Amino acid sequence: MKLTMQLGNRSYDIIMKRGCLANLYQFINLSNRKVFILTDSGVPAQYARSVLAQCPDGMVYTVPQGEGSKSLKVFGQVQQAMLDFNMTRKDLLVSVGGGVIGDLGGFCAATYMRGIDFVNCPTTTLSQVDSSIGGKTAIDLGETKNIVGAFWQPKVVLVDFDTLETLPRRHYVNGLAEAVKMGLIADPELFALFEQGKPEDNIEQIIYRSLRVKKNVVEQDEREQGQRACLNFGHTIGHGIEAVKGIRGRRTNGLFHGECVALGTLPMIEDKALAKRARAVYRSLGLPVRTGVDKKKVLAYMQHDKKSRGDTITVIKVPGLGCWRADRIPTSELPALLGIQEEG
Ligand SMILES: NC(=O)c1ccc[n+]([C@@H]2O[C@H](COP(=O)([O-])OP(=O)(O)OC[C@H]3O[C@@H](n4cnc5c(N)ncnc54)[C@H](O)[C@@H]3O)[C@@H](O)[C@H]2O)c1
Ligand SMILES: [Zn+2]
Incomplete structure (x- = not known):
């Protein structure tokens, strides 16, 4: 291919x-x-x-x-x-x-x-x-x-x-979180591959389709002036979780990047039925769907995130499978978004 x-x-x-x-x-x-x-x-x-x-x-x-x-x-x-x-x-x-x-x-x-x-x-x-x-x-x-x-x-x-x-299993699964992300924002069939069975049975298609999504986005917006931001889906909250609970330095029992991204996507999926399907996919892969992380710390990090400008922050939301929207929201709405994440 x-x-x-x-x-x-x-x-x-x-x-x-x-x-x-x-x-x-x-x-x-x-x-x-x-x-x-x-x-x-x-x-x-x-x-x-x-x-x-x-x-x-x-x-x-x-x-x-x-x-x-x-x-x-x-x-x-x-x-x-x-x-x-x-x-x-x-x-x-x-x-x-x-x-x-x-x-x-x-x-x-x-x-x-x-x-x-x-x-x-x-x-x-x-x-x-x-x-x-x-x-x-x-x-x-x-x-x-x-x-x-x-x-x-x-x-x-x-x-x-x-x-x-x-590749150790946990790293294997960790990377697939980014592929689920690509499916959610732009490729329903890619997302469906994760619902159909073990990822290793479809790994070549999963990689091909994920790269195709990313390639199309990069071709439109090589230097992230606009559209490329969709690839940050799950990353605004994800980076907050990673800052607090990510694996790094001496914190060897933390979460991997993809694991944080998976958690970060869930509150950003507006369609409840789709959020449920995403949680089922994450569970079947062995990715986390909830974390006991200190939400106040995650919030503090997000307010200082580079995507945050003063009182507002840009987040990527998925209204339905295969589409996305960039929303500039007041940072005061972040606690409510983080609250949703606790639902199992
Ligand atoms: N440039 C970008 O667009 C972009 C996008 C997403 C993430 N990143 C970056 O990617 C990095 C994370 O990448 P990663 O998850 O691949 O981590 P990694 O490169 O640290 O690899 C994970 C572990 O697997 C080992 N490993 C690699 N290949 C292996 C193999 N075939 N068999 C056995 N072990 C193997 C590595 O030694 C390492 O210990 C982060 O630094 C992140 O910022 C960059
Ligand atoms: Zn990422």
């Missing part, structure tokens, strides 16, 4: 195929140039190695796994390693990993010598359904996520479904 992101001279193909990682050379020039392969310690080393085997002049650089690697410190280490490898502007960075490696690698490629070619090979469900396309690259500053970044589109994206076989 293949999709093409149509962005004028920044257009690129998204290849979805079992085993395609071993054939990366068919989609991008790996010869006559240096290839810097970025991965993390949690990604099985065989994936980066299979890319390395195709490069006459390549190297693998492995950073520690986890969000902590989206830092200025690790960013600096990667840049130094690229310089030590004598990379020039015609060389290539290939990310092999989840959203962390995609975001970090993309930002390193965007900034090294003012920008070199970048290829993304996502290996988690989250990165395969969402983060690997669209060109948003970033690192974090302390607790503030994705605050230092750039728009930098990849030259090609290789989605090798086989890599998901080694």
Whole structure:
């Protein structure tokens, strides 16, 4: 399967195929140039190695796994390693990993010598359904996520479904929350796939349809001037929950991003019957549908969210399956929205 992101001279193909990682050379020039392969310690080393085997002049650089690697410190280490490898502007960075490696690698490629070619090979469900396309690259500053970044589109994206076989179940399910999100805002048939049975039976269709939704949105609004905001569905409350209860640093028993997003979508679905269906899907996947999080803390975070402007905040609501609306609401309405979230 293949999709093409149509962005004028920044257009690129998204290849979805079992085993395609071993054939990366068919989609991008790996010869006559240096290839810097970025991965993390949690990604099985065989994936980066299979890319390395195709490069006459390549190297693998492995950073520690986890969000902590989206830092200025690790960013600096990667840049130094690229310089030590004598990379020039015609060389290539290939990310092999989840959203962390995609975001970090993309930002390193965007900034090294003012920008070199970048290829993304996502290996988690989250990165395969969402983060690997669209060109948003970033690192974090302390607790503030994705605050230092750039728009930098990849030259090609290789989605090798086989890599998901080694992904721990909780990460597998976590990423699917973003796919349910895409179904809710724009693709009823994608949502229905989750009601039909085990996601692994339909995983190729789930990934293809999710990426198609995202591609269509990004093509309309590459730099998030308007429409792209729909992808933030579930994220306004979700980020609030993540700030309070998310997994990070020493808080190792927290919730994953997708788990927070799933919780964040529920109060934003206006059709009661659809909200019930979404809860059933989340339950069947093993995603949370309620949390004992301190709502006042979530509220305090949301009031300082970057989408909040003074007394109002923009939220994405889903009035019915496959459609969405951006609502600018007074922050005084937030407590009521958070209240709904407690319903089981
Ligand atoms: N750029 C965007 O548009 C965008 C969109 C959404 C999320 N994100 C970012 O994505 C990041 C989260 O991505 P994620 O959920 O993929 O997390 P992740 O990259 O941390 O991967 C999750 C874990 O799985 C391990 N792993 C990766 N692939 C594996 C495989 N095939 N087998 C076994 N283990 C594997 C990793 O080592 C890591 O420990 C966040 O930093 C978030 O901000 C970016
Ligand atoms: Zn998300």
